[in-house]
Amino acid sequence: MSADLSQCSDQDLAAFSRVRRDDAYRELLRRYKTGVYRLIVKQIGDADEALDLTQETFVSGFSALDRYDGDRPFRTWIARIALNKCRDWARRRKVRAFFSRALPLESAHQVASDGPTPDSAATDKRELARVRGAIDQLPPNLREVLLLRGVDEVSQAETAVILRVSEKTVETRLYRARTKLRQLLAEPSASARG
Secondary structure: OHHHHOOOOHHHHHHHHHOOOHHHHHHHHHHHHHHHHHHHHHHHOOHHHHHHHHHHHHHHHHHOHHHOOOOOOHHHHHHHHHHHHHHHHHHHHHHHHHHHHOOOHHHHHHOOOOOOOOOOHHHHHHHHHHHHHHHHHOOHHHHHHHHHHHHOOOOHHHHHHHHOOOHHHHHHHHHHHHHHHHHHHHOOOHHHHO
16 A cells, blocks of 8 residues: 555645554655654764654654645655754753763763774774864854755755745855854864864
């Protein structure tokens, strides 16, 4: 039966899902889970957490299907939910980081060293981490636009819909994000200074 559903529109699949047709849920998942996962992993930088957040995104989306406006693409609707999940995750992470820094000094020996490893693959990993760290330093509104437009290659119009801003705002934020990222990457790293 799901072979028939592969020809259905997103609106039809949402309608079928509202009446609890499992094959419609599966088809929506098949169409969008990879894109949602890629969006999330690029937002948060943690592949394992991204799997969990992808699942949470679809659970939330499927439970809120009554609020889905069939006149808009399902892709942008589910992407907005995914971004909200990423924002929630980042807030929770900040709280956890605060409390983990409050550990007593006796447990300091358990903290792993961030020092570079000797093998050559570590250089690439460090550079990737440096870029990821620079992206993470961008304000959320710039980071989201940069990742959606520059990495996920979401169109300017779709990005505007996902973020609920104008296309001109997307263009401006993308320019600012790229400029700020270049500045951050041009700065000497803290390890090179110290």
